[in-house]
Amino acid sequence: MAEIRLENxxxxxxxxxxxxxxxxxxxxxxFTVLVGPSGCGKSTILRMLAGFEKQTExxxxxxxxxxxxxxxxxxxxxxxxxxYALYPTMTVKGNIEFGLTNRKVPKKERQQLxxxxxxxxxxxxxxxxxxxxxxxxxxxxxxxxxxxxxxxKVFILDEPLSNLDAKLxxxxxxxxxxxxxxxGTTFVYVTHDQVExxxxxxxxxxxxxxxxxxxxxxxxxxxxxxxxxxxxxxxxPPMNVFERKAFAETLEGVPEEAHYIGFRPEHxxxxxxxxxxxxxxxxxxxILALETLGAESIYKVKNRIGVMxxxxxxxxxxxxAICFVSIPHEKLYPFxxxxxxxxxxxxxxxxEAALNGID
Amino acid sequence: xxxxxIFKAVNGLGLILLFIIFAMPFxxxxxxAFKTLGETLTFPPVWIPETFQWGNFAQAWSSGPFLxxxxxxxxxxxxxxxxxxxxxxPAAYAFARYNFxxxxxxxxxxxxxxxxxxxxxxxxxxxxxxxxxxxxxxWGLILPFATSAxxxxxxxxxxxxVPEELLEAARLDDATEWQIIRKIMLPLAKxxxxxxxxxxxxxxxxxxxxxxxxxTNDTARTLPLGIAMLRQVEGGASWNIVMAxxxxxxxxxxxxFFFAQRHIIRAFVYTGxx
Ligand SMILES: Nc1ncnc2c1ncn2[C@@H]1O[C@H](COP(=O)(O)OP(=O)(O)O)[C@@H](O)[C@H]1O
Ligand SMILES: [Mg+2]
Numbered sequence: 001m002a003e004i005r006l007e008n009x010x011x012x013x014x015x016x017x018x019x020x021x022x023x024x025x026x027x028x029x030x031f032t033v034l035v036g037p038s039g040c041g042k043s044t045i046l047r048m049l050a051g052f053e054k055q056t057e058x059x060x061x062x063x064x065x066x067x068x069x070x071x072x073x074x075x076x077x078x079x080x081x082x083x084y085a086l087y088p089t090m091t092v093k094g095n096i097e098f099g100l101t102n103r104k105v106p107k108k109e110r111q112q113l114x115x116x117x118x119x120x121x122x123x124x125x126x127x128x129x130x131x132x133x134x135x136x137x138x139x140x141x142x143x144x145x146x147x148x149x150x151x152x153k154v155f156i157l158d159e160p161l162s163n164l165d166a167k168l169x170x171x172x173x174x175x176x177x178x179x180x181x182x183x184g185t186t187f188v189y190v191t192h193d194q195v196e197x198x199x200x201x202x203x204x205x206x207x208x209x210x211x212x213x214x215x216x217x218x219x220x221x222x223x224x225x226x227x228x229x230x231x232x233x234x235x236x237p238p239m240n241v242f243e244r245k246a247f248a249e250t251l252e253g254v255p256e257e258a259h260y261i262g263f264r265p266e267h268x269x270x271x272x273x274x275x276x277x278x279x280x281x282x283x284x285x286x287i288l289a290l291e292t293l294g295a296e297s298i299y300k301v302k303n304r305i306g307v308m309x310x311x312x313x314x315x316x317x318x319x320x321a322i323c324f325v326s327i328p329h330e331k332l333y334p335f336x337x338x339x340x341x342x343x344x345x346x347x348x349x350x351x352e353a354a355l356n357g358i359d
Numbered sequence: 360x361x362x363x364x365i366f367k368a369v370n371g372l373g374l375i376l377l378f379i380i381f382a383m384p385f386x387x388x389x390x391x392a393f394k395t396l397g398e399t400l401t402f403p404p405v406w407i408p409e410t411f412q413w414g415n416f417a418q419a420w421s422s423g424p425f426l427x428x429x430x431x432x433x434x435x436x437x438x439x440x441x442x443x444x445x446x447x448x449p450a451a452y453a454f455a456r457y458n459f460x461x462x463x464x465x466x467x468x469x470x471x472x473x474x475x476x477x478x479x480x481x482x483x484x485x486x487x488x489x490x491x492x493x494x495x496x497x498w499g500l501i502l503p504f505a506t507s508a509x510x511x512x513x514x515x516x517x518x519x520x521v522p523e524e525l526l527e528a529a530r531l532d533d534a535t536e537w538q539i540i541r542k543i544m545l546p547l548a549k550x551x552x553x554x555x556x557x558x559x560x561x562x563x564x565x566x567x568x569x570x571x572x573x574x575t576n577d578t579a580r581t582l583p584l585g586i587a588m589l590r591q592v593e594g595g596a597s598w599n600i601v602m603a604x605x606x607x608x609x610x611x612x613x614x615x616f617f618f619a620q621r622h623i624i625r626a627f628v629y630t631g632x633x
Contacts, residue, residue, distance in 0.1 A: 087528070
């Protein structure tokens with residue numbers, strides 16, 4: 001177990017800066033997820049952490065050790081790769097054992113460790129198979145076992161589930177969470193999938209173009225996105241965000257500094273008739289598209305503000321019909337000119353409501 | 360997908376024709392090796408000798424210091440093989456996996472070696488080895504072939520196909536570079552290694568030109584030279600004896616082919632690490 005600290009880390013490939021002055025603390029024993037779109041520098045950060053890439057600037061601390069100049073094997077970390085990177089010519093046992101042999105762990109102890117780990121990940125009966133005889137899920141487990149057997153201080157996982165089918169992925173997600181609880185080791189987990197990030201992490205770091213956008217607990221990221229990028233990246237469908245002028249006809253007293261206003265698709269209501277609830281924007285809208293997912297429906301609608309997504313849990317409305325979308329004022333989320341989370345929205349309507357004691 | 364029988368027939372005929380073209384000289388050699396001198400010269404030629412002249416082999420073998428030739432051949436081929444692997448493997452690994460100054464220059468240099476025919480450089484090499492005083496020794500036959508540009512090229516290709524993550528995983532597993540080569544790279548490159556070993560073995564076991572240049576007496580002469588000299592014994596060319604000697608020469612190659620057949624075929628269809 002160890003805390004990880006990145007201090008002013010930058011990385012440039014040739015002139016191209018892909019990681020830009022990142023400072024982070026990853027808490028000891030946490031399950032921290034680095035999430036961001038493809039190409040934003042997640043793998044590069046992991047590889048610097050592991051020591052496969054040298055940062056252009058900055059310091060990396062693992063525990064109380066400055067690891068800038070330590071080779072990967074001296075950093076007390078283990079890594080699970082996206083393509084598993086199992087040694088193809090070795091058996092499952094050979095794969096797990098390789099690192100132990102190289103560390104001169106005595107044979108008897110090795111045997112014991114392998115059996116123990118194989119039991120944990122459910123590979124006991126496959127120990128003598130070669131990786132190409134295993135299914136995707138089993139290979140994933142071998143990769144985990146190989147990492148675990150070294151009892152590292154930090155686990156680094158780079159999109160470990162992205163090669164699995166949807167069902168297996170959900171299952172492995174749960175298994176990884178359990179594994180983390182059992183081991184209590186620091187996990188640094190990279191994914192481009194926000195659902196994975198939200199469901200697995202106890203801390204999420206959102207990255208874009210080599211810059212940290214927000215670092216917080218999943219629920220905090222959802223409820224208080226740090227900027228428009230975070231707001232649009234987390235949530236399915238993403239938050240609807242418009243420039244303030246789109247609200248000119250429907251809202252009064254929006255502060256000057258609120259350059260953008262957003263709301264989450266699931267916080268708006270949709271119905272076939274007007275309901276006229278106080279402190280709510282109500283918009284006559286046209287349904288452009290409808291996705292029915294069973295328990296929920298996702299609408300794409302057009303109205304005076306613009307085109308927006310609405311997520312609703314009530315029975316789906318007929319397609320191409322006219323409908324009414326209602327957005328409670330309290331669910332509006334302001335952003336400043338720099339696209340960072342903006343000033344408090346002191347809407348006049350809201351004040352009025354408070355005075356009347358309706359709120 | 361069903362192939363019409365006519366195509367199958369044409370295909371079969373074509374294969375038989377090809378087989379005949381390739382096998383004919385060989386069968387002719389084998390057949391001649393068992394003939395009497397008289398039978399070798401008759402026309403039309405006979406394919407199956409009246410009585411098999413096993414004595415031809417003994418005569419060929421005893422008409423010179425063949426045990427010595429054989430021994431020289433084995434030593435030379437073996438040492439070349441060992442030295443080539445000792446130099447090719449690290450060179451290919453470095454070219455495939457490391458970045459170092461002037462890497463491209465050195466690789467281009469290696470490729471140029473591939474393109475220069477040995478007839479072009481044998482004189483300077485000869486003079487060089489002569490100034491070292493190793494003419495007429497087996498070292499003169501071994502050292503010029505201590506590495507192989509072709510081998511470096513082929514093995515480098517194979518090493519380059521191994522995904523980087525595999526090496527990174529191994530480095531995290533505390534493997535040294537030598538262990539990575541031995542435990543990960545070489546097992547994955549096995550088909551290429553077998554191919555290289557075979558090519559090298561055949562080329563140097565059969566090599567006639569270089570030993571001819573380098574040797575003036577029997578101390579370092581190899582089998583192909585010995586066999587060639589069979590022609591000169593006893594005045595005229597006794598083709599039956601020459602062919603018996605040739606058969607003896609290719610026997611080891613046949614044996615190796617027989618045992619490594621599976622690997623050879625794999626080596627040629629080998630496309631990549633998956
Ligand atoms: N070895 C490299 N050389 C040059 N550019 C690289 C290298 N590795 C990564 N990059 C670039 O850095 C950026 C971030 O890559 P990466 O960290 O792999 O992104 P991801 O977030 O998808 O894991 C990409 O634009 C990629 O092209
Ligand atoms: Mg990546």
